[in-house]
Amino acid sequence: MTFPLRIGTRRSKLALAQSGMMQRAIGRALGVPQAEIETAIPLVEIVTTGDRVQDRRLLEIGGKALFTKEIEEALLAGRIDVAIHSMKDVPAVQPDGLCIAAIPEREDARDAFISRDFASFADLPLGARLGTASLRRQAQALALRPDLKIEMLRGNIDTRLRRAADGEFDAILLAVSGMTRLGVSEHIREKLSLDDFLPAPGQGALALQTRAADIDAALNDQWAAALNHAQTAVCVAAERGAMTALEGSCRTAIGAYALIENGSLRLTTEMLSPDGSARWRRVGELASAPQPATEVDARLLGQRLGGEVHAFAGDQAVDPATLDG
Structure with a gap:
């Protein structure tokens, strides 16, 4: 070439x-x-x-x-x-x-909370309007706050930020990585917890x-x-292994995040019901000895943990709106 x-x-x-x-x-x-x-x-x-x-x-x-x-x-x-x-x-x-x-x-994998009037997710009032098109973010938000009203929000980042600034929503959720790469991170009011808002596989x-x-x-x-970047590639392999096992798509609310600390790979993966009322999660590790984890090892870990989650969740985690016809 x-x-x-x-x-x-x-x-x-x-x-x-x-x-x-x-x-x-x-x-x-x-x-x-x-x-x-x-x-x-x-x-x-x-x-x-x-x-x-x-x-x-x-x-x-x-x-x-x-x-x-x-x-x-x-x-x-x-x-x-x-x-x-x-x-x-x-x-x-x-x-x-x-x-x-x-x-x-990888960039920061966390989700960002953006709001004109509220400083954090916890500050949202009862029945607040939360804008997102992500089934994962919807389910995770409702798992914490079932009173929220989820409203569909698509479009580019500028469009979403403008709609939030105009008060069409009480808050919206975006990826920190995209806002950082676009140079608009000053709009982030809070970087959400990786535990509460486990990212999409490969986010960032x-x-x-x-x-x-x-x-x-x-x-x-x-x-x-x-x-x-070898460490990012290994972490992403683990997350995408879980995604494969969970049949990850826009029909299912799934999250997966892997991190290498002290040479060991730790993967957390989950599946949620669309309304956030049920949440299935597994955590696993690959020790660094005698050699650092490979992409193959990481993918197998993801597939195993994802398979365990899928076995427990089954069809309960599929968006019912996609089952008609």
Whole structure:
């Protein structure tokens, strides 16, 4: 593979910010002069179905894969050479012919509480209106506060922040990582507890995807090795292993978060009923001795814990709105 090395990205402001970060990082890894990076490694903007349809929850229009489908099609067709995705949008199974080449170091994985009038989630009044399109965030919020009124909120971050500032909602929930990358973290009133609001699998991480046939090409091998963050990749493997076992999609409220401390991997994963009335959780660890955990080991841990959660939860955790027809 030679230059130009074309990067496929969604057209949203956040996607372009994230892809621009990776564009510059790939350029540096390949020794491209700063002034030549945009020409040697151009961004190719692609509008996805998930971006076009903003008035319905993702589960109603085909799930979160609608943020990746058109970009992956462009990658398979050879119109682009690298795809940049938010890892939490990437389905558990890769399409034939594609692979994840690198996972850079993760940003803060927590959820952010944003409100014009209230300083924290705990300060919300009885019956407050909480804006989110995430079934996971809905279930976790209702598990703590069943009195809340959950209202659907989609759109880009700027749109959501504007609607919150206009008082359409008493509060909204977003990912800290996206707000940080966009430079709008001053709107965060509270970074929510990882225990109360266990993140989506892969939240805060990015996925750099390529064609499997190109993974060993000299250019790809060079930037992939430079950008891949081994600890993040292991943690994400554990979380996505749990997601696979839990059949994670927009139809189920699931969370998973892995952390490496003192060389040991600790994974927490859970599934909730959509109304938050039931919550099933498992925690497990991989010891560091004699060797640090591998991605394979981490994925197996995730699959085991996720399988245990799924066995207890069963169909109780599926959004009933998706079962008709």
